Every structure is written in structure tokens, then in C-alpha cells.
Amino acid sequence: MVPVLEVEDLTKNYITKKALNGVSFTLEKGRILGLAGPNGSGKTTLLKILAGLQKASGGTFRVQGSSKLIETKERVSFLPDRNILYPWMKASDAIDFYGDFFADFDRSKAADMLGFMRLDAGERVKNMSKGMVEKLNLVLAFSRKASLYLLDEPLGGIDPVAREQIVSAIIKTWSEDSAIIISTHLLSDVEQLFNEVALIDAGEIILTGDAEALRIERGRSIIQLYIDIFGNR
Numbered sequence: 001m002v003p004v005l006e007v008e009d010l011t012k013n014y015i016t017k018k019a020l021n022g023v024s025f026t027l028e029k030g031r032i033l034g035l036a037g038p039n040g041s042g043k044t045t046l047l048k049i050l051a052g053l054q055k056a057s058g059g060t061f062r063v064q065g066s067s068k069l070i071e072t073k074e075r076v077s078f079l080p081d082r083n084i085l086y087p088w089m090k091a092s093d094a095i096d097f098y099g100d101f102f103a104d105f106d107r108s109k110a111a112d113m114l115g116f117m118r119l120d121a122g123e124r125v126k127n128m129s130k131g132m133v134e135k136l137n138l139v140l141a142f143s144r145k146a147s148l149y150l151l152d153e154p155l156g157g158i159d160p161v162a163r164e165q166i167v168s169a170i171i172k173t174w175s176e177d178s179a180i181i182i183s184t185h186l187l188s189d190v191e192q193l194f195n196e197v198a199l200i201d202a203g204e205i206i207l208t209g210d211a212e213a214l215r216i217e218r219g220r221s222i223i224q225l226y227i228d229i230f231g232n233r
């Protein structure tokens with residue numbers, strides 16, 4: 001079976017900085033990978049390259065076996081770490097916008113998810129709280145029938161109750177035909193979702209593996225493991 005994602009030796013050089021330095025990993029269908037690392041370690045850069053929004057300086061990646069950008073973009077749904085919707089839009093406008101733009105957008109799933117998140121289709125983005133906007137963005141990203149979902153800090157700035165709703169929505173609505181990468185600093189809130197973990201530091205993956213195997217082998221939760229590795233520097 002072809003993996004959903006194969007990343008090989010990916011690098012990204014900005015003028016003054018190396019943001020990614022030889023990142024390689026594979027992700028199979030039905031798996032959720034937690035991507036964690038300190039600020040500036042390269043998480044967003046990696047996700048943007050996989051989403052086709054930035055060009056790598058070197059290396060390759062394949063989504064469902066294809067490295068053609070036009071195909072990888074079609075197969076990847078990206079939730080950016082900041083809101084990209086216009087303030088004047090109602091939730092229903094945002095759904096129409098995505099529905100028109102993405103051929104794989106499932107409007108009935110979006111309507112169900114809106115209900116689950118207790119969002120009002122007539123509410124405008126400018127009148128929504130930060131948590132509501134984040135939920136709406138998640139509804140949009142998750143209502144595409146993608147092979148790979150990339151969620152960049154989906155819980156940033158969200159209160160604990162809304163975080164719980166977002167995690168539940170991911171569990172409830174995710175189709176195991178696909179795979180997910182979740183980049184987050186809020187490990188304790190989402191580590192229950194992870195099948196796999198990758199810790200990234202200065203553009204390099206320094207630890208990767210099956211989440212449960214790591215917990216058993218190291219006798220620690222993923223958040224404790226993270227603190228052990230990054231806490232004493």
C-alpha cells in the first residue's frame with residue numbers, strides 16, 4: 001500500500017536561516033502524527049511546503065505516491081495557524097467559498113460539523129470569538145475529502161472547553177482513509193489523538209516513533225518526554 005505521505009530529505013533555506021535540514025519520514029493511512037518542537041523549529045515551514053504554499057530548497061515529498069504539485073495540492077487540506085477568512089463573511093459564505101473553490105468539499109459534512117461545533121451559519125467572522133473562528137476554519141479544512149490533513153496549531157488561543165470540542169470533532173469526523181499531521185504546543189490536550197510523534201528541533205527531526213510504543217518504552221507521556229528533551233536547555 002502506498003503511504004499517504006513520504007518525505008525525503010526536505011530542506012528549506014531562507015536567506016539568513018536554515019529552517020529545515022534534511023527532514024524525512026513516512027505517514028500511512030489511518031495515522032495521526034503529532035508534530036511538536038520549540039518556537040522557530042520549523043513546524044509551520046514543513047506544513048506550508050507539504051500544503052504547496054512554499055517551495056522546498058531541496059528534497060522531495062509524495063502524497064499518495066505523487067510528487068506533482070498540482071496533485072499533492074488537491075490531496076492535502078491545510079488548516080493554517082491564523083485565520084484566513086474575511087471579517088465580513090458569514091459562516092455560510094465561507095462554506096460557499098470553499099465549496100466553490102474545492103471540488104472535494106462536502107457541504108453536508110460542513111453543515112453537520114457547524115452544528116456539532118454549535119456555530120451559527122448566519123454569524124459573521126468579525127462577530128465571532130477567536131475560538132469560534134478557529135472552529136470554523138477547522139470545519140472548512142475538515143470538510144474536504146483529502147488524503148492528508150495538516151492542522152497547524154488548531155488549539156492556539158482556545159479555551160479548554162472549546163479545545164475539548166475541537167478534539168472531539170477531529171475524532172468524530174475524521175475518516176481513517178486519510179492521515180493527519182497536527183502541529184501543536186498544547187501536547188497535553190491532544191496527545192491522546194496521536195498514533196505517532198515527531199519532535200523537531202532547529203529544522204531536524206530529533207525523535208520519531210509510535211506514540212504508544214514511546215510512552216511504554218520511556219515510561220512517560222509525550223508531554224513529559226518533550227519537557228525532558230527541551231526543558232533543560
Ligand SMILES: Nc1ncnc2c1ncn2[C@@H]1O[C@H](COP(=O)(O)OP(=O)(O)OP(=O)(O)O)[C@@H](O)[C@H]1O
Pocket residue numbers: 014015016017018019037038039040041042043044045046
Ligand atoms: N519568511 C521567512 N523568512 C525568513 N525566515 C523565516 C521565514 N519564515 C520562517 N522563518 C524562520 O524559519 C524558522 C522556522 O520557522 P517556523 O515558522 O517554521 O517555526 P515553527 O516551529 O512553526 O515556530 P512556532 O512554534 O513559533 O510557530 C524560524 O527561525 C523562522 O524565524
